[in-house]
Amino acid sequence: MRVLGVEGTAWCASAAVFDADADSVDIFSEAYEPASGGIHPREAAEHMREHVPQVVERALDSADGPVDAVAFSRGPGLGPCLRIAGTAARALAQSLDVPLVGVNHMVAHLEIGRHRSGFDSPVCLNASGANAHVLGYHGGRYRVLGETMDTGIGNALDKFTRHVGWSHPGGPKVEEHAKDGEYVEFPYVVKGMDFSFSGIMSAAKQAYDDGEPVENVCCGLQETTFAMLTEVAERALSLSGRDELVLGGGVGQNARLREMLAEMCEARDAKFYAPEPRFLRDNAGMIAVLGAKMAAAGDTLDVEDSGVDSDFRPDEVPVTWRDDEDLFVAVDERGDVKGAEATVTFDDDRVRKARASKPYRHPELDETLRRERTRQEARLTSAARRDGVPTPVVFDVDVHGHTLELERVGDRDLRDALTSEHVASLGRHLAALHDADIVHGDPTTRNARVTDGGRVIAIDFGLGFTSHEVEDYAMDLHVFEQSLAGTAADADVLRQAFEAAYAEDGDAEVLDRLRDIEGRGRYGGTVRD
Ligand SMILES: C[C@@H](O)[C@H](NC(=O)OP(=O)(O)OC[C@H]1O[C@@H](n2cnc3c(N)ncnc32)[C@H](O)[C@@H]1O)C(=O)O
Ligand SMILES: Nc1ncnc2c1ncn2[C@@H]1O[C@H](COP(=O)(O)OP(=O)(O)OP(=O)(O)O)[C@@H](O)[C@H]1O
Ligand SMILES: [Fe+2]
Structure with missing residues (x-):
C-alpha cells in the first residue's frame, strides 16, 4: 500500500508518501517562519494556501506509483490552517478516486515512534509546541495519563524567547544558549501526573529582567521543565508496569531532553526510542504512516463527514488499527x-x-x-x-x-480493591484534608491502602503542600479521577461514588472547579499567544 499524507496544523506545510511494502517515507515540507512575534493564524493559513499544493505535487512526483489513500491531519491545530489542508486532501482523494483518512495529529506523533521502534505497547511522551502529554493504550483508546495544565512545552519556551527578543521558533535557541549556562532554580510543578509551565515561565522572565545571564536562565529552564516531563514519563511507566517509552513532538529534537529520558529509562531497565528529527517535528510522514494503518483497518471517512477539529483530543480516537492487549499489566507487589x-x-x-x-x-x-x-x-x-x-x-x-x-498499613493498594465504598472513603479523606488546608498532591489509586476490614488509609504525601486555593483542591480530585480512568473498568460508577462522598463533607465550589478544569480543552493547539 502507498499512502499520501498531508499536514498543515500550524507552521509546517508538508506532504509525504509512505510506501508500506518498502517501509520508506519521503517527506516534503515548507516551514512558515514569522517575521516577528509568534505564529499568526492568518499568516500561517496564507502559508498553507501557498505551499500545501506545492509540497503535494512534489510528493506525488516522487512516488513510484499511484497512491491508494490520502491521509490528512484533522486536528488539533489552528482552524484556518486545518481547513486549507483538509480541503486540499479532500479534493485529492476525490480526483485520485481513493479513500480519505482523517488522522489525529497527536496520535500520529505517538504512532510514528511505535512504528519506527517496533515496540508493542509503549508509553508515549509527546513534547510538542502546543501540547505536552503522556499517552498509554488502554481499552481501545490512547489514554491521557498526564498532561500540561496550561501551555505546551514548546510554546512555553517560545514565549520566553519572545520576551528576550529572539525570533520564532525559540526552542532551538534555548538549547544553544543553555550549553554555556549554569543551572538556576525555578519552580518545579508536578501534580500527580500533570504539570504546569506558567509559573516557571514567569519566573524565568523575571530572572532575565533582574539581570540573570540569559544562558543561565535557558539552562535552568531546560533542566526544570525537562526533568518534570521525564518524571511524569517515569511515573507513567511505573503505574502501567510497562518498559518501553517513545518520544514525539518538535521539542523532542532537543538533545538534553532525549538524554534525560534515555538515562531515566536505562536506570529502570526500560527501552527508549526517539525517532529521527524529521519524524519528531511536525511532518506529513507520520500522517501517512498512521493513515496507512487506518486505511488497512477500513478506518476511512466519507467526504461529507470529514470536517476538521481544532480541539481534537487524542483520547477521542477509536484505535481501530490495534487489537492487542491493554497498557496496564499486573505489577508484582511482593517483596520490595x-x-x-x-x-x-x-x-x-x-x-x-x-x-x-x-x-x-x-x-x-x-x-x-x-x-x-x-x-x-x-x-x-x-x-x-x-x-x-x-x-x-x-x-x-x-x-x-x-x-x-x-x-506498615493496609493489606493492599486501593487499585486492587476498587469498590464504591473504598473510593467514597478516599473522597471523605480528601474533603477532610482540604478542610485542614492540606493538598495531597498525588492521590492516585496506588497512593491509598485498604485493610481487609475496609478501612482506607492515605499514603505518599511527598507531592503535598498546604494551600487555601480551591484550584489546588480541585486538582487533587482531578488527579484521582484521572488515575481511576486509567486503571478501572467501571470508572464512571466509581467516580460518582467518590464525588458524592466528597460533596457530603467537602466544599461544592471544589466540585464546580473540577468541572471547570476538565472543560479547559488543553489540546487546543490554537493557544499560541
Ligand atoms: C498541533 C500542532 O500544530 C502542534 N505542532 C507543533 O507544536 O509543532 P512541533 O514541530 O511538534 O513543535 C514545534 C516546537 O518545537 C520547539 N523546538 C524545536 N526544536 C527544538 C529544540 N531543539 N529544543 C527545544 N524545543 C524545540 C519549537 O520551539 C516549537 O515550539 C503540536 O504538535 O502540538
Ligand atoms: N506505609 C505503607 N504501608 C504499606 N505499604 C506501603 C506503605 N507505603 C508504601 N507502601 C507500598 O509501596 C508502594 C510505593 O509507595 P509510595 O507510593 O509511597 O512510593 P513512591 O515511589 O512515591 O510511589 P509513586 O511515586 O509511584 O506513587 C505503595 O503503592 C504501597 O503499595
Ligand atoms: Fe505536532
Missing part, C-alpha cells in the same frame, strides 16, 4: 516495591521508604526535590493524622538521607 520515586522495603510492621537519586536530574535539583519531598511527606503525613485522616505513623525521618520509616 520500586515506585516511580522511591524504593519501599518491608520489615514486619514497618516500611522504609528511600528516595533514590535520579541521575537524569541536575544534581542540585535532584537534592532539593529528594530533601523537600521527604520533609513534606513526614510533615503532612503526621499533620493529616492529627486532623483525623488515617495515615501511617511516622516513626523516623532522615531528611538528608532522604528516607522515612513509616507504619
